[in-house]
Amino acid sequence: MTQTPAQRPRIGVLGIMQELYDDMLPGITERQAEYTQRVADQLSGVAELVLDTPARSRADAERVMRRFEHEGLDGVLVVMLTYGPSLRVTRALGEARIPLALANIQPDPAVSPDWDMADMTYNQGIHGAQDTANAMVRAGVPFEVITEDWQSPEFRDRVDRWARAARTVSAWRRLRVGIFGYPMNGMGDARVDESALIRVLGPQVHVIAPGQLYRTMGDCDTESVTGLIAAEDDRFRVDEKLSVTEREDHARMQIAIERLLRHHGCDAYSTHFDALGEDGRFSRLPMAAASNLMARGYGFAGEGDVPAAALVYAGHQLAGDAHFTEMYAMDFPTDSILMSHMGEGNWRVARTDEPVELIKRPLDIGGLDDPPTVRFRIQPGPATVASLVCLGGDHFRLVVSEGEILDSQHLPALEMPYGQFRPASGVRACMDAWLRAGGTHHLVMNLGHHAAGWRLVCELAGIEFRQV
Incomplete structure (x- = not known):
């Protein structure tokens, strides 16, 4: 049966961080996983979001990508939950068989005088995005970049446009x-x-x-x-x-x-x-x-x-x-x-x-x-x-x-x-x-x-x- 045009794209969310911060900030993995869920909720009308646990290692990232590809998702939205060294995702993203977008977002939209080192860590995804994007550029992998406040209508609109494009490319491939x-x-x-x-x-x-x-x-x-x-x-x-x-x-x-x-x-x-x-x-x-x-x-x-x-x-x-x-x-x-x-x-x-x-x-x-x-x-x-x-x-x-x-x-x-x-x-x-x-x-x-x-x-x- 043909895919109906009204169906929402099915998009996986690959949340990236590393184990380093667990000892420094106990509970950070769970906290950032909850943030990922809020992002998914914000996009609920745009696409069907498929979540997994945060990828904190190379094995995690490659396992999650294999799952997304096996389930035939239309694309993967990569979200930096903290800084994550790019070599841990180089193969997972460099060999991706479905379209990618790098969401350059962070939990808090504004820097505040109340921030402490924990807040800095929760919101430091930008330099992880730079490291990860560099790895994808080196690998010659096409990808979209979306830098926005994740709670804004502009973020929804940009993800919507990319998700429909990703669905189009994935549908062509099938x-x-x-x-x-x-x-x-x-x-x-x-x-x-x-x-x-x-x-x-x-x-x-x-x-x-x-x-x-x-x-x-x-x-x-x-x-x-x-x-x-x-x-x-x-x-x-x-x-x-x-x-x-x-x-x-x-x-x-x-x-x-x-x-x-x-x-x-x-x-x-x-x-x-x-x-x-x-x-x-x-x-x-x-x-x-x-x-x-x-x-x-x-x-x-x-x-x-x-x-x-x-x-x-x-x-x-x-x-x-x-x-x-x-x-x-x-x-x-x-x-x-x-x-x-x-x-x-x-x-x-x-x-x-x-x-x-x-x-x-x-x-x-x-x-x-x-x-x-x-x-x-x-x-x-x-x-x-x-x-x-x-x-x-x-x-x-x-x-x-x-x-x-x-x-x-x-x-x-x-x-x-x-x-x-x-x-x-x-x-x-x-x-x-x-x-x-x-x-x-x-x-x-x-x-x-x-x-x-x-x-x-x-x-x-x-x-x-x-x-x-």
């Missing part, structure tokens, strides 16, 4: 992308070296035969089909021209796709219209299925575009409700770009003041019958688009643009999801930079401004970030 059939012939910006993709970022490509989809459709039970149709009746304004046959066939395709994704352990997928059209056994393309499955948290891209499908899945993990789209045309009078695709789009980004429609939609592409298609306009407001660029070998680049979805005109002839995106840098500057950076034509869009989060993803994943 991801399997299903591709039904084959990629679109001649579409170069979607091509990727599969070995480099899994080596650098983690997603694995898994081909699923169209024949398996056809057989699984035939095995769909009536109850599941009628249940999906009823759910669509409740959510969408359904076109009266859609026949029972068209809706049932679409429902079987969606159910079969999801069952196969679960069976093969795939949380993202791509279909190509020619691969299904030329197969000869399918009546229509799974347009509405793609929209519904994106709304359920799956990554998706059209035309067999594995990098874009993986990026849409990453968008779910980073910001929630990721939407697959592409740049269709420029509108210079409004300094915006018309965003759409053939008919696939996450209806969770639809305008809240208009119904989402399920329409009968003539479509010649693929040479098949009319596919039921979800149609909506995108919610106006802040938005971010991103493109994963494969530059050859182990070189990957993420091209990102922030801007806004305009409260723009109706385009009644467009029988697919659409909206107009105005880049913050303007269409001319944005597109000049986008094209120079090799930005692809298949994109992920999230509502809200998320460039800072994408930048963190790139830093943690070790790939290039380019904002345009």
Whole structure:
């Protein structure tokens, strides 16, 4: 089952100190453990925090990190509870397989005239952070640093942004992308070296035969089909021209796709219209299925575009409700770009003041019958688009643009999801930079401004970030 976007990241807390202070200040380990719990409580709405006993030795640190990795956590927040010599954590952090952040915090936010040597010891984590960070820099380990008052909203916000980026990177490393059939012939910006993709970022490509989809459709039970149709009746304004046959066939395709994704352990997928059209056994393309499955948290891209499908899945993990789209045309009078695709789009980004429609939609592409298609306009407001660029070998680049979805005109002839995106840098500057950076034509869009989060993803994943 795909990970739902609303799930909180699971973050381990590695509290570091040393045995030296136990003789000097009896009870200090218990005291600092309680402080760690208060920090975790402060972050309870941001992430699911997993605590362990303070790591006071090399054996402790390596045991805790092994536990966190074994439990499949999304990241580790390193907290200096006192000064701790970095050589005790050098291997544990230098060989970390999950993203790291160093929280440069201390129990008391201010130095006080009432402080004694005990208070100095409780609050001396800053020079332990320096020693530990130095070890991670020497090891070439990417990590985030968060220097804040741990009781402040800013600390929560920064940990929230890092934790979602960590979840994104960890989810990528576990991801399997299903591709039904084959990629679109001649579409170069979607091509990727599969070995480099899994080596650098983690997603694995898994081909699923169209024949398996056809057989699984035939095995769909009536109850599941009628249940999906009823759910669509409740959510969408359904076109009266859609026949029972068209809706049932679409429902079987969606159910079969999801069952196969679960069976093969795939949380993202791509279909190509020619691969299904030329197969000869399918009546229509799974347009509405793609929209519904994106709304359920799956990554998706059209035309067999594995990098874009993986990026849409990453968008779910980073910001929630990721939407697959592409740049269709420029509108210079409004300094915006018309965003759409053939008919696939996450209806969770639809305008809240208009119904989402399920329409009968003539479509010649693929040479098949009319596919039921979800149609909506995108919610106006802040938005971010991103493109994963494969530059050859182990070189990957993420091209990102922030801007806004305009409260723009109706385009009644467009029988697919659409909206107009105005880049913050303007269409001319944005597109000049986008094209120079090799930005692809298949994109992920999230509502809200998320460039800072994408930048963190790139830093943690070790790939290039380019904002345009």
